[in-house]
Amino acid sequence: MEKFLTHTGIAAPLRRSNVDTDQIVPAEYLKRVTRSGFGDGCFASWRKDPDFVLNNPGFADSSVLVAGPDFGTGSSREHAVWALQDYGFKAVISSRFADIFRGNSGKGGLLAGEVSQDVIEKIWEKLEANPGTQVTVDLDKRTVTCEDIVAEFLIDDYVRWRLMEGLDDIGLTMKHVTTIDEFEKTRPAFKPKVQ
Amino acid sequence: MGKTLAEKVWDAHVVRSAEGEPDLLYIDLHLVHEVTSPQAFDGLRNSGRKVRRPDLTLITEDHNVPTLDVAKPIADPVSAEQIRVVRENAKEFGLRIFSLGDAEQGIVHVVGPQLGLTQPGMTIVCGDSHTSTHGAFGALAFGIGTSEVEHVLATQTLPLKPFKTMAITVNGKLPADVTAKDLILAIIAKIGTGGGQGYVLEYRGEAIRGLSMEGRMTMCNMSIEAGARAGMIAPDETTFEYIKGRDHAPTGADWDAAVEYWSTLTTDSDAKFDAEVIIDATTLAPFVTWGTNPGQGLPLSASIPSPSDAKDEVEKVAIERALEYMGLTPGTPLKEVKVDNVFVGSCTNGRIEDLRAAASVLKGNKVASTVEMWVVPGSGRVRIQAELEGLDKIFTDAGAQWRFAGCSACLAMNPDKIPSGKRAASTSNRNFEGRQGPGARTHLVSPEVAAATAILGHLASPADLVNA
Numbered sequence: 001m002e003k004f005l006t007h008t009g010i011a012a013p014l015r016r017s018n019v020d021t022d023q024i025v026p027a028e029y030l031k032r033v034t035r036s037g038f039g040d041g042c043f044a045s046w047r048k049d050p051d052f053v054l055n056n057p058g059f060a061d062s063s064v065l066v067a068g069p070d071f072g073t074g075s076s077r078e079h080a081v082w083a084l085q086d087y088g089f090k091a092v093i094s095s096r097f098a099d100i101f102r103g104n105s106g107k108g109g110l111l112a113g114e115v116s117q118d119v120i121e122k123i124w125e126k127l128e129a130n131p132g133t134q135v136t137v138d139l140d141k142r143t144v145t146c147e148d149i150v151a152e153f154l155i156d157d158y159v160r161w162r163l164m165e166g167l168d169d170i171g172l173t174m175k176h177v178t179t180i181d182e183f184e185k186t187r188p189a190f191k192p193k194v195q
Numbered sequence: 196m197g198k199t200l201a202e203k204v205w206d207a208h209v210v211r212s213a214e215g216e217p218d219l220l221y222i223d224l225h226l227v228h229e230v231t232s233p234q235a236f237d238g239l240r241n242s243g244r245k246v247r248r249p250d251l252t253l254i255t256e257d258h259n260v261p262t263l264d265v266a267k268p269i270a271d272p273v274s275a276e277q278i279r280v281v282r283e284n285a286k287e288f289g290l291r292i293f294s295l296g297d298a299e300q301g302i303v304h305v306v307g308p309q310l311g312l313t314q315p316g317m318t319i320v321c322g323d324s325h326t327s328t329h330g331a332f333g334a335l336a337f338g339i340g341t342s343e344v345e346h347v348l349a350t351q352t353l354p355l356k357p358f359k360t361m362a363i364t365v366n367g368k369l370p371a372d373v374t375a376k377d378l379i380l381a382i383i384a385k386i387g388t389g390g391g392q393g394y395v396l397e398y399r400g401e402a403i404r405g406l407s408m409e410g411r412m413t414m415c416n417m418s419i420e421a422g423a424r425a426g427m428i429a430p431d432e433t434t435f436e437y438i439k440g441r442d443h444a445p446t447g448a449d450w451d452a453a454v455e456y457w458s459t460l461t462t463d464s465d466a467k468f469d470a471e472v473i474i475d476a477t478t479l480a481p482f483v484t485w486g487t488n489p490g491q492g493l494p495l496s497a498s499i500p501s502p503s504d505a506k507d508e509v510e511k512v513a514i515e516r517a518l519e520y521m522g523l524t525p526g527t528p529l530k531e532v533k534v535d536n537v538f539v540g541s542c543t544n545g546r547i548e549d550l551r552a553a554a555s556v557l558k559g560n561k562v563a564s565t566v567e568m569w570v571v572p573g574s575g576r577v578r579i580q581a582e583l584e585g586l587d588k589i590f591t592d593a594g595a596q597w598r599f600a601g602c603s604a605c606l607a608m609n610p611d612k613i614p615s616g617k618r619a620a621s622t623s624n625r626n627f628e629g630r631q632g633p634g635a636r637t638h639l640v641s642p643e644v645a646a647a648t649a650i651l652g653h654l655a656s657p658a659d660l661v662n663a
Contacts, residue, residue, distance in 0.1 A: 188452065
């Protein structure tokens, strides 16, 4: 996984709450068996609307998404993270993330930073006033900067460390394989097996 | 200080714990389906890794499979490819799979419990958010992403931070016409789609004790719709009775040891929850959603809300947007909302009790001529059981379509799509924009309300049939 330290890019204001993963990438796009190529599925249904924010030429090359509360609710599909990344997003800033989406973001290397809804509203105003405005997301300092707004965002310490180091979880767990072996010996005999 | 049920199950599965790091949690059962697994198997192949515990891993085909003409090749080439890939992965990695045509095939969260693989005190994961269903047995069960699917396949563990705990206590008895589905929809409307975020919910109280295992599964299933990672219900005699004798249930001395352990899986009286919500069961009524997230629900006797009812700007925008998408006008009584399609099925309400409930309302009645109704059993076994009881005949006599098992119109990945602009009463779990097909409008309902709605052609409860 690529290391994430800091990113500066155009930010898009997604003035919506409860952006569920069915909107981020509709189920129809989940039939693929590959890990890439989900960019066309990203907000596929909303992008059909000419007024949708990403159809504004000023926001077309956005790499930071600034969304309302409860972003990423619903289905556990990691394809939602892949679709956002394949579209070009490096970070999503929201006032509240759904748990599974936040976990999936950390695994895939998409930064999910949480700030208050007040900060979101202020950033939305700036972005809407001047489409194409750049935002800097600094993972080391845990700050998001948009013109004169500088806000700290919340992110789990361990996820931050993994993102900054670009580490893969399975490799980390494999270091403890003997501990897993030992644990398995203590499992009760009545636990079911499928075969 | 005592422990909550969730803490007891968590603690029993910690393989490794270190300051500043997530706990490494052992996984007792890993359920797999065709949609969220191909990239995980690819990852294993690319790094030369094997599946650590094929004996704790089970695959079923559910999301993508057709529910008609199941003996023919799958018509959609992209779906057919995903099914081909999952079968090849099962073969290559030596995993048990329930394929289309197998009597055991069905929705992953229906299959686990009916085989007796879901038992109290287990940790269960699946690349599917509705894994929370299995919490009905006192298991800690939650959905994971594809990277985590690969992690569990390779290590049978997951690195996780402990969840917070929330007690949802439902006091009193549910009125006779109120189901588990109505109760969970009312809870989600109360705490909101983000209310459970970061929590494991434990449903407790007299009304929960009175639910059957299938009702409890409906409750735990939709915990994710309240934003929670998992829902749990402490196991009791109802749980043990349900498990006993099933294919993978313990037997003999193992059964006694298991029940002895399972009986310890209750929240201690001196345990502290991080949050508590109390609900009075006696005040509840049949509940339906009107909007485009599962928290936008109301009693069936209510009317469509107005943006001016919103408590803040964010909610006002959400209501406006939902009304526009749903094609609804504020102030319209919910019972006057006409419906074009009715779907009975899904991991929320596709079990035998759900089909019995819908059939008991439909018996001797006809589906309205303006309504198309599909009944999709949750698994091959549910289908067979329903046919043994003659339920299929009740459905087809009423004019409903009787189909084969799968996720079907719940997420419309297969051909079962609600047409654009059409309005559906659905026993599934999500009313998101386009969830049941592009442009489709969804009202989440119980099986009883679904059946009454099919007969009358507008949102209705069985009580409205008597009055009609």
